[in-house]
Amino acid sequence: MQETTTRYELESALLQVAGNYAWTWDTRARELFRRIPAMNGEAALHPAERIKLLDEDDWAGLIADSEFTELAREAQAKIPQPLPLRDEETVAYFSPEFGVSEMLPQYSGGLGVLAGDHLKAASDLRIPLLGVGLFYRDGFFRQALEAGHQRERYETNNPRFLALTATPARVELELADRIVTARVWQANVGTTRLFLLDTDLEINDERGRRVSDRLYSGDREHRMRQELLMGVGGIRAIRQLGYEPAKFHLNEGHAGFLALELLAEEVAGGLSLQEAVAKIRQRIVFTTHTPVPAGIDRFAPELMRKYLGVWADRFSVDMDELLQLGILPGSDDHFNMAAFCIRVAGRCNGVSRLHGEVSRSMFQDVPGGPEITSVTNGVHARTWVTPQLQEAFEDKLGPEWYLPDPATWAKVDDISNEEIRSAMRQGSDRMIQMADRQIGEQTGLDPNILTVGFARRFATYKRADLLLRDRDRLLELINDPDRPIQFVFAGKAHPADEPGKAILRNVVEFANDPAARGRFVFVPGYNMAVSRAMYAGCNVWLNNPIRPREASGTSGEKAALNGVLNFSILDGWWDECFDGENGWAIPSSAAEDSGQRDWEEAHSLYDILATEIAPLYYGDGGENPSDEWLAKVRHNWKTLGPFVTASRMLQEYAERIYQIPPSR
Numbered sequence: 001m002q003e004t005t006t007r008y009e010l011e012s013a014l015l016q017v018a019g020n021y022a023w024t025w026d027t028r029a030r031e032l033f034r035r036i037p038a039m040n041g042e043a044a045l046h047p048a049e050r051i052k053l054l055d056e057d058d059w060a061g062l063i064a065d066s067e068f069t070e071l072a073r074e075a076q077a078k079i080p081q082p083l084p085l086r087d088e089e090t091v092a093y094f095s096p097e098f099g100v101s102e103m104l105p106q107y108s109g110g111l112g113v114l115a116g117d118h119l120k121a122a123s124d125l126r127i128p129l130l131g132v133g134l135f136y137r138d139g140f141f142r143q144a145l146e147a148g149h150q151r152e153r154y155e156t157n158n159p160r161f162l163a164l165t166a167t168p169a170r171v172e173l174e175l176a177d178r179i180v181t182a183r184v185w186q187a188n189v190g191t192t193r194l195f196l197l198d199t200d201l202e203i204n205d206e207r208g209r210r211v212s213d214r215l216y217s218g219d220r221e222h223r224m225r226q227e228l229l230m231g232v233g234g235i236r237a238i239r240q241l242g243y244e245p246a247k248f249h250l251n252e253g254h255a256g257f258l259a260l261e262l263l264a265e266e267v268a269g270g271l272s273l274q275e276a277v278a279k280i281r282q283r284i285v286f287t288t289h290t291p292v293p294a295g296i297d298r299f300a301p302e303l304m305r306k307y308l309g310v311w312a313d314r315f316s317v318d319m320d321e322l323l324q325l326g327i328l329p330g331s332d333d334h335f336n337m338a339a340f341c342i343r344v345a346g347r348c349n350g351v352s353r354l355h356g357e358v359s360r361s362m363f364q365d366v367p368g369g370p371e372i373t374s375v376t377n378g379v380h381a382r383t384w385v386t387p388q389l390q391e392a393f394e395d396k397l398g399p400e401w402y403l404p405d406p407a408t409w410a411k412v413d414d415i416s417n418e419e420i421r422s423a424m425r426q427g428s429d430r431m432i433q434m435a436d437r438q439i440g441e442q443t444g445l446d447p448n449i450l451t452v453g454f455a456r457r458f459a460t461y462k463r464a465d466l467l468l469r470d471r472d473r474l475l476e477l478i479n480d481p482d483r484p485i486q487f488v489f490a491g492k493a494h495p496a497d498e499p500g501k502a503i504l505r506n507v508v509e510f511a512n513d514p515a516a517r518g519r520f521v522f523v524p525g526y527n528m529a530v531s532r533a534m535y536a537g538c539n540v541w542l543n544n545p546i547r548p549r550e551a552s553g554t555s556g557e558k559a560a561l562n563g564v565l566n567f568s569i570l571d572g573w574w575d576e577c578f579d580g581e582n583g584w585a586i587p588s589s590a591a592e593d594s595g596q597r598d599w600e601e602a603h604s605l606y607d608i609l610a611t612e613i614a615p616l617y618y619g620d621g622g623e624n625p626s627d628e629w630l631a632k633v634r635h636n637w638k639t640l641g642p643f644v645t646a647s648r649m650l651q652e653y654a655e656r657i658y659q660i661p662p663s664r
């Protein structure tokens with residue numbers, strides 16, 4: 001390109017770069033798109049859309065900018081190509097949500113973000129894996145605040161502006177009394193492909209079109225239709241596209257109905273239903289994510305009869321025999337998707353060591369299932385670490401710093417205190433800008449004050465309001481004249497979760513209390529961009545679920561990679577990773593009364609903040625954070641860096657769970 005760049009060449013280079021989500025974790029490509037004039041003040045547009053909105057003057061400016069055209073050329077040369085896939089080693093990864101980027105709003109929280117990171121790490125390691133899910137036309141809700149209440153707004157997504165390409169596949173699916181047709185979009189995520197089924201087609205009737213309308217919304221019947229589409233429709237879709245994967249990985253049980261299609265084939269080949277179950281197990285692996293029975297997807301027998309009667313006929317069994325496959329012993333007559341997935345899976349895992357234990361006891365009575373093991377969740381480092389720190393890591397640890405090698409992370413000693421402080425200061429400035437923008441006014445947050453962050457879904461077990469149990473004590477910490485502490489909170493409550501919404505109102509109300517203003521801030525509009533800014537902008541990452549209900553948690557892992565120290569209940573990943581020095585543990589109380597338990601845990605939290613965390617951060621009055629704090633940050637990197645990455649997680653899945661013979 002260089003001097004002879006034409007508008008056509010530049011536009012096509014930019015569209016190609018935007019056409020693979022790999023640009024979202026490439027710091028140079030991110031810089032490229034940052035330089036394109038933003039077409040809307042909130043700047044959340046996908047570049048594929050932004051490029052289409054440029055006018056002649058914009059183009060003239062870009063073409064004349066040789067640094068820009070050079071960046072474009074560099075990014076274009078680096079676009080990853082989809083990995084060639086051989087059936088005998090391919091894994092199809094099914095998930096109800098994929099958090100690839102805030103620009104592809106097809107996720108609600110941790111489960112989806114994990115799925116996005118899974119694809120990205122598979123891409124980094126060249127593991128032959130493709131993703132399968134639904135394309136929700138209205139995505140998940142966007143959050144705003146109105147008089148202290150959460151307001152939920154849905155926006156219609158145009159796939160053409162989200163770097164999705166149409167595939168030739170057209171899937172037909174019987175949903176009780178009608179046939180619904182779905183088309184299939186493809187997103188490129190590095191070297192992996194993500195296929196998303198979409199029923200919003202003219203040939204479907206109104207109800208058929210709405211099957212893939214929104215994520216986690218609607219009644220049980222709607223959920224049943226979505227799960228049949230995801231599972232049965234999903235497997236039909238990838239087969240139409242020419243794939244016959246060796247393994248099917250179920251990220252939670254929502255797509256478990258894909259087993260129906262495999263079972264029907266075996267039964268048609270002459271096996272009994274029980275023999276068919278034994279046979280398909282070699283191809284299915286199941287990851288369970290919730291240690292709470294109430295969190296599992298379940299369907300009433302009537303609903304099962306309505307939608308699965310056709311399958312019982314295909315298996316030549318009566319409905320009761322089919323229903324038995326989803327019974328959780330000791331529970332009721334509902335069809336439990338986790339129990340079903342365990343019965344049809346050859347391998348099953350929880351998502352942290354502790355969660356593996358909890359899952360084993362939760363499902364010990366499901367007959368015929370595999371032994372439940374665990375693979376602890378990890379995060380995609382290049383997605384979550386700030387560009388400035390990535391530069392330091394590349395420089396001092398090497399270009400493949402994000403691969404799971406302990407020797408790599410020992411080299412963080414070569415990063416100077418000045419470099420770390422400067423990266424932290426930049427992270428903190430960016431977070432404050434983000435918070436001011438989201439709120440629409442100056443928050444008053446101070447980059448020199450010890451900052452504690454909390455951002456996640458407001459599910460009740462996560463106790464976003466634990467800190468508020470003793471407000472007077474909290475205000476003492478906030479307004480301490482020598483060692484003040486400020487708090488930044490964000491998160492969404494599911495629209496139907498009234499207790500979760502009440503917690504959110506509580507937190508917002510406290511943030512608006514004049515006594516806390518500017519030192520306790522709630523940031524609305526929680527999404528991956530908000531969370532990413534927070535993981536790098538705080539000093540301490542707070543996590544205080546009711547143990548052991550947090551199966552893994554991943555936000556603390558993202559914070560740790562950014563040098564933010566964890567302060568957490570010993571639950572999920574932290575239970576196995578805390579070594580006494582790489583952060584702090586909040587002791588869990590043994591009190592039986594939940595009010596008493598919360599009070600005790602909250603007071604442990606205040607005490608540790610006041611007597612350990614704040615003194616270490618402020619040191620004896622020199623620079624913030626103190627040299628001793630930075631030593632702890634380095635220790636955090638050395639102990640956690642090699643473990644918390646999704647590349648370590650993918651290696652474990654490949655070796656222990658997928659067990660694809662290494663033929664490459």
Ligand SMILES: *Cc1c(COP(=O)(O)O)cnc(C)c1O
Nearest residue numbers: 109110456527528531553554555
């Ligand atoms: C990482 C992440 C989560 C998961 O947070 P937990 O603390 O593990 O619950 C949820 N939402 C978003 C947007 C994230 O990036």
